[in-house]
Amino acid sequence: MEKSIEVHNLTVSYHSKPVLWDVDFELPKGKIIGIVGPNGSGKTTMLKTVMGLMKPDSGYTEIFGQPLDKVRERVSYVPQRESVDWDFPADVMDVVLMGRYRKNNLFKRITKEDRRIATEALEKVNLLEFADRQISQLSGGQQQRVFIARSLAQQADIYLMDEPFVGVDAATEDAILKLLRDMKNEGKTVVIVHHDLQTANEYFDWIVLLNTRLVAAGPKEQVFTKELLQEAYGGRLTVLSKLGDLISDTEFPLREPDFKEDQPQG
Amino acid sequence: MFDPVFIKVLLGTLLLASSSAVVGAFSFLKGESLVGDAIAHALLPGVVLAFILGDGRHPGYLIIGALIAGLIAHYGITFIEQRTKLKSDTAVSLVLSTFFGFGILLMSYVQRTGQGQQAGLDRFLLGKAAAITMMDLYVFTGLALLLLLGVALFYKGFQLMTFNEDFAAAIGLPTGLIRLSFTVLTVLAVTVGIQTVGVVLMAALLITPSAAARSWTSSLPGMLLLAALFASAAALGGTFISAALPKMPTGPWIVLVLGFFGFSSLILAPEKGWLSRRRRAASNRNKTQRENLLKLLYGAEERAGEPVAMSAGAMVDAREQHYEGLTKTLRNLKKEFLVVERPDGFALTDLGRSEGRRVVRLHRLWELYLTERLGMAADHIHPQAETMEHVITPEIEALIVKELGNPEVDPHQSPIPYEED
Numbered sequence: 001m002e003k004s005i006e007v008h009n010l011t012v013s014y015h016s017k018p019v020l021w022d023v024d025f026e027l028p029k030g031k032i033i034g035i036v037g038p039n040g041s042g043k044t045t046m047l048k049t050v051m052g053l054m055k056p057d058s059g060y061t062e063i064f065g066q067p068l069d070k071v072r073e074r075v076s077y078v079p080q081r082e083s084v085d086w087d088f089p090a091d092v093m094d095v096v097l098m099g100r101y102r103k104n105n106l107f108k109r110i111t112k113e114d115r116r117i118a119t120e121a122l123e124k125v126n127l128l129e130f131a132d133r134q135i136s137q138l139s140g141g142q143q144q145r146v147f148i149a150r151s152l153a154q155q156a157d158i159y160l161m162d163e164p165f166v167g168v169d170a171a172t173e174d175a176i177l178k179l180l181r182d183m184k185n186e187g188k189t190v191v192i193v194h195h196d197l198q199t200a201n202e203y204f205d206w207i208v209l210l211n212t213r214l215v216a217a218g219p220k221e222q223v224f225t226k227e228l229l230q231e232a233y234g235g236r237l238t239v240l241s242k243l244g245d246l247i248s249d250t251e252f253p254l255r256e257p258d259f260k261e262d263q264p265q266g
Numbered sequence: 267m268f269d270p271v272f273i274k275v276l277l278g279t280l281l282l283a284s285s286s287a288v289v290g291a292f293s294f295l296k297g298e299s300l301v302g303d304a305i306a307h308a309l310l311p312g313v314v315l316a317f318i319l320g321d322g323r324h325p326g327y328l329i330i331g332a333l334i335a336g337l338i339a340h341y342g343i344t345f346i347e348q349r350t351k352l353k354s355d356t357a358v359s360l361v362l363s364t365f366f367g368f369g370i371l372l373m374s375y376v377q378r379t380g381q382g383q384q385a386g387l388d389r390f391l392l393g394k395a396a397a398i399t400m401m402d403l404y405v406f407t408g409l410a411l412l413l414l415l416g417v418a419l420f421y422k423g424f425q426l427m428t429f430n431e432d433f434a435a436a437i438g439l440p441t442g443l444i445r446l447s448f449t450v451l452t453v454l455a456v457t458v459g460i461q462t463v464g465v466v467l468m469a470a471l472l473i474t475p476s477a478a479a480r481s482w483t484s485s486l487p488g489m490l491l492l493a494a495l496f497a498s499a500a501a502l503g504g505t506f507i508s509a510a511l512p513k514m515p516t517g518p519w520i521v522l523v524l525g526f527f528g529f530s531s532l533i534l535a536p537e538k539g540w541l542s543r544r545r546r547a548a549s550n551r552n553k554t555q556r557e558n559l560l561k562l563l564y565g566a567e568e569r570a571g572e573p574v575a576m577s578a579g580a581m582v583d584a585r586e587q588h589y590e591g592l593t594k595t596l597r598n599l600k601k602e603f604l605v606v607e608r609p610d611g612f613a614l615t616d617l618g619r620s621e622g623r624r625v626v627r628l629h630r631l632w633e634l635y636l637t638e639r640l641g642m643a644a645d646h647i648h649p650q651a652e653t654m655e656h657v658i659t660p661e662i663e664a665l666i667v668k669e670l671g672n673p674e675v676d677p678h679q680s681p682i683p684y685e686e687d
């Protein structure tokens with residue numbers, strides 16, 4: 001199997017409370033992959049760590065067999081829609097163009113080519129006629145599609161999306177799904193954080209079941225079983241959550257400072 | 267009036283106000299309006315120390331002192347936010363008050379030694395635009411250009427970091443560098459500003475122009491431009507007022523004029539402003555009354571089985587509503603050919619009948635929706651429908667009709683009147 005994302009012995013904490021414990025899995029290329037689990041199970045943390053937005057206490061992640069910094073331009077990220085203030089003074093095109101920003105064009109003007117690519121991305125999410133619309137005037141579903149258009153404008157090979165189906169109307173849901181399948185057919189990999197079990201089976205080819213620790217990862221036929229789902233959704237492990245509280249309260253370091261396990265070996 | 271001092275002050279305040287406004291716009295948008303205030307207060311010890319250690323009259327020393335103090339304060343706030351459980355506003359207040367207290371302490375020390383008065387060190391507290399020297403003016407011009415250039419250069423970075431910092435980090439932008447540049451620009455703006463308006467009023471120069479500008483525009487470049495214009499107008503106004511009136515300080519007048527722009531914008535701005543919201547409320551009330559009258563006439567026709575006329579008095583009795591505005595509304599309905607006036611009162615035209623039918627239909631559809639979809643009891647739904655009949659758009663109506671499968675009667679067994687075609 002060709003690998004897209006590798007996660008090795010990852011432990012991450014938030015406000016010094018561990019939210020991911022020793023998670024370890026590999027994801028294939030060219031599939032639609034769901035990271036699924038109940039609220040507070042560390043799904044968003046997982047995605048943010050892969051994107052380098054949170055520092056792990058231990059372990060490491062790789063994309064296409066390399067550290068993120070080496071492949072950043074091949075990776076696209078769609079944050080949660082609610083994570084930004086949609087009252088920001090910008091129109092739809094402004095936001096989609098942000099997908100063209102790069103480290104090496106930060107000080108340069110937006111080019112015609114950037115605009116062409118952004119227009120194309122808007123067309124794909126059916127928002128072209130809204131290009132000049134203020135983002136504060138969009139519905140939830142339209143906002144989500146703007147975010148997806150921005151990520152399409154990045155022209156990446158792998159797309160990491162945080163809850164793109166939350167609070168969108170049925171039409172947007174269908175449009176996103178169709179888009180995801182088109183992307184898959186072009187050989188792109190899509191990883192989606194998703195909390196809704198009912199739709200997970202229908203949306204994804206491959207599923208990572210998460211609840212602070214890894215419950216299972218694999219093709220959905222293998223993972224979407226009653227036993228595994230019960231394990232993921234049947235409440236948190238009491239011992240683990242008690243220990244997490246204790247570590248947070250005492251500010252106990254999760255690894256001794258000179259612990260060297262997070263270096264990739266070989 | 268156009269003596270050299272006046273021109274000097276005017277140019278100085280214009281440069282300062284417009285460039286501060288452009289930098290402050292990003293703090294305003296990020297919801298960090300207080301950070302500029304904190305940095306302004308935190309600069310005081312830096313400025314006074316620079317005065318003690320270096321040459322107090324040379325702007326270069328002051329800028330370096332301010333820059334160091336400002337950066338320490340900024341990183342202090344960030345450190346406290348990240349490493350402790352204190353909320354961000356607490357971190358800001360903690361740094362602000364500690365630095366400011368230290369600055370005041372240093373100031374009283376300098377003033378006791380007697381050097382303070384000579385250099386006019388107290389101008390940093392409340393500002394003293396009249397003390398602007400030629401040297402200051404050169405420095406101001408340089409700094410103002412630097413600020414505008416900095417914002418232009420980092421425009422994409424500032425824009426994205428303000429809107430969506432995680433995304434900026436995810437695509438590998440140098441977020442640390444962008445944040446540092448922004449802090450340096452803010453500190454520079456404040457350093458210049460406090461000589462004119464003082465530490466205490468500096469936040470107004472950073473934030474108020476943007477708060478005023480945001481009410482009028484929804485484009486970021488437009489907002490930056492407008493904020494700079496508001497700030498320039500305030501600088502102009504403040505300088506003129508203080509020159510025209512005897513013994514009037516410039517800084518506070520600039521801030522007052524800015525405040526005037528800010529509050530007027532809140533009142534006058536299109537859509538979001540207080541006035542247009544009142545106008546909207548009035549037009550909603552008006553729409554409600556019109557539709558209620560048409561509904562009333564339609565209901566009377568429905569009961570009588572034939573066209574009827576109602577006098578204005580009968581309408582008041584039937585609706586239990588006030589007479590206020592009724593005559594005017596009826597006159598308007600007449601003008602729009604929705605009703606005709608007959609000797610025995612007002613009667614619906616075909617157009618008015620169709621409109622009355624629409625309102626009754628929406629009322630009954632909504633009652634049905636409430637009982638069918640939300641499981642509400644039939645005796646609770648009328649007040650709700652009284653409001654919704656004026657709100658529901660044709661698109662929503664179509665949705666309801668579709669979802670309820672073209673219903674024939676409402677929960678009270680009254681027919682739902684569709685348009686016959």
